[in-house]
Amino acid sequence: VKRIAECCCGQLKLMAAGDPVWNGMCHCDNCRKRTGSAFGLSAYFKSSTVQINNGEASVYKVSGANFGGDQLRYFCKNCGTTLYWTMAEQPDLIGVAAGCFVTIALDKPTYSASTENKHPWVKLPLRIKKQ
Ligand SMILES: [Zn+2]
Ligand SMILES: [Zn+2]
Numbered sequence: 573v574k575r576i577a578e579c580c581c582g583q584l585k586l587m588a589a590g591d592p593v594w595n596g597m598c599h600c601d602n603c604r605k606r607t608g609s610a611f612g613l614s615a616y617f618k619s620s621t622v623q624i625n626n627g628e629a630s631v632y633k634v635s636g637a638n639f640g641g642d643q644l645r646y647f648c649k650n651c652g653t654t655l656y657w658t659m660a661e662q663p664d665l666i667g668v669a670a671g672c673f674v675t676i677a678l679d680k681p682t683y684s685a686s687t688e689n690k691h692p693w694v695k696l697p698l699r700i701k702k703q
Contacts, residue, residue, distance in 0.1 A: 575673050585624075590618075598612045607669070619664055655668065
């Protein structure tokens with residue numbers, strides 16, 4: 573299976589082959605800000621299975637244990653959508669903003685991070701691993 577993810581304006585895209593290594597939701601404040609939503613949905617793929625097009629991206633860095641050390645977030649220069657990121661402590665993985673997949677839907681997330689910060693009205697999928 574090959575999935576395409578893209579930013580809102582469509583100029584920045586990537587293709588991920590196979591299923592993600594991890595696929596999770598995170599309720600931390602930073603994921604909310606990154607997405608402008610109630611929680612972040614993140615899918616992590618082996619870097620070798622992800623091809624990024626040559627669209628124009630800008631990058632910023634966040635740091636800390638919650639981000640896998642220094643995390644570099646790549647976002648579209650035109651529309652601002654964060655599409656993917658890399659982490660210093662997990663150099664073989666690329667994180668993809670899972671809401672950006674436009675072709676084949678991902679399975680439901682398998683873990684919920686920062687669950688203590690979850691909005692009370694968000695219902696978790698059954699049998700999800702809580703962190
Ligand atoms: Zn864009
Ligand atoms: Zn988070």
